[in-house]
Amino acid sequence: MKQKLSRSLFLIPALALLSIFVVYPVVNTLYLSFLSPEGKFVFLSNYADLLTRREIINPRGFARGFAFGALPHNLLWTLIHLPLTVFFGLLLAVILRHVKGGVIIKSVIFLGMVTPMIIGGVLLRFIFDGRAGIVPVVLSIFNVAPRTLTAHPDTALIALILGSVWIWAGFSMVLYSAGLETIPKELYEAAQIDGATPRHIFFKITIPMLKPITTVVVTMTLLWNLRIFDIVYAATMGGPGGATNVLALQMFFYAFRRLEFNSAAVVATILMLLAMVAATPMIRSAWRESR
């Protein structure tokens, strides 16, 4: 009995803090998303209403160009950012093992991960600036008239997405580097003796052996893509004309600018559901491992 009491003391502080500041708020936000602004229970009608709003999904944008709405922007962000992250991370991890000064290059690339994201946003605004930034100048070599890329609807979102690859690539690079260290050397040696080509070795040994790492990289990158907020806040505030708006930012606008708490709760819930879908492999493996 005494032991039971003292042992529960190990768990109580953590569980209490989690209950008050995480679990209760999650349940409460979910409940809010089912209420009308007057407090009446309307279940899913807020969701139906929201999904027809122009700032969330803008069907006319698909025909006329940006803005498409926050939800398609997040999807587009993921579609471009995720493959590039996986590609660059793997490429860098593989080639930097054989490069003189590879450790230094790794640290440089990892700087983006260490930097506060709000500063990441400032840096992106800076490199894309029409006068003081370097990217428009480089593009002018290819006869593109220099302009602030983040200030024009047709280029703003793409610029931020590519910039976010620059910020986040260090993450996948570091994970893949660690993963490569765990592949036994004998596997490579045996394959070489059997006369396998480097290409063969890469696709038949390296890639399959890195599969668990790839799962982690993909999951964490998806979660990161859904959470994009600081970068956009600092670089464009969702502009111009909503062209870089994303769900997390729209939630903030609803809740703390327009005081539409129910709409904000709906956006937050959609974000959470998407995050849970993205994290399913991670949750499942943790579940299997804990039993």
Added chain:
Amino acid sequence: MNRKTAATLLIHIIAWAIALIWIVPFLGVFMAAIRPMVEIIRGWWHVDPFTPTWRNFIGAWNHATAPLAEGMLNSFRVAIPATIVPILVAAIAAYGFSRFRFPLKNYLFITIVILMTIPQQMVVIPIFRIMKDIGLLDTHFGLILVHTAWGIPWILFFMRNFFTTLPIAVEEAARIDGASDFTIFFQIVLPMSIPALISAVVLQFMWVWNDFFLALILIFSPDKLLATQRIPLLRGLFHVDWGVLAGGTILVMLVPIIIFVLLQRYYIKGMIGWTSK
């Protein structure tokens, strides 16, 4: 042999080209920070004239509306307790999860894993209201509480994974000698866990220092704003004052970068251990 040399050369060129692309934005912001506005407004890569100056750093440090000196002090005031407290609380709980048997343990653990994936947007409205009700809105203490709770899931997950790798024999021997659970935890397990604890400290401190969203929601008095909140305020009213903004970003960036350089090994171990185990 010749082909191999060419391939090695190509790999080096690609690697250093990528490194160059990756360093250029940082180089740019550094050049903008150490030079007067007139020299960089047409591009920081024009190096003639080149007049190094401290003025941008001083301008950001003593900024009229958003002085970074105050902001960095506030950030330390929040980040230090918001690192120590959750690590202590979560490590104790993690030990419970790794060693004790209790009902619903697996379900509780998986709930905590799920909590790791939840976006902050899902909690901020109720948290804002709770803080308002208990009078902690716009206080650093309130923000520390939220960061503490928010850090618990990943630290718990990370520390539990670490504790399960520790040999249990030492603890059992101590138990036979009559040591209590708390004695065993604080005098045997914690000292063995110092490398993992350092990893947790590095990651949690950087997370809190770099956080913008929670601070944005909970802190709004001008004198209480954290460092990250002041960065957007350094932009200038009518045009972007790149010099002061760059100086400010470097000052705020410097803290996590110094920690990373000094404790890189722990940072990377922590990141890998927390995501993949």
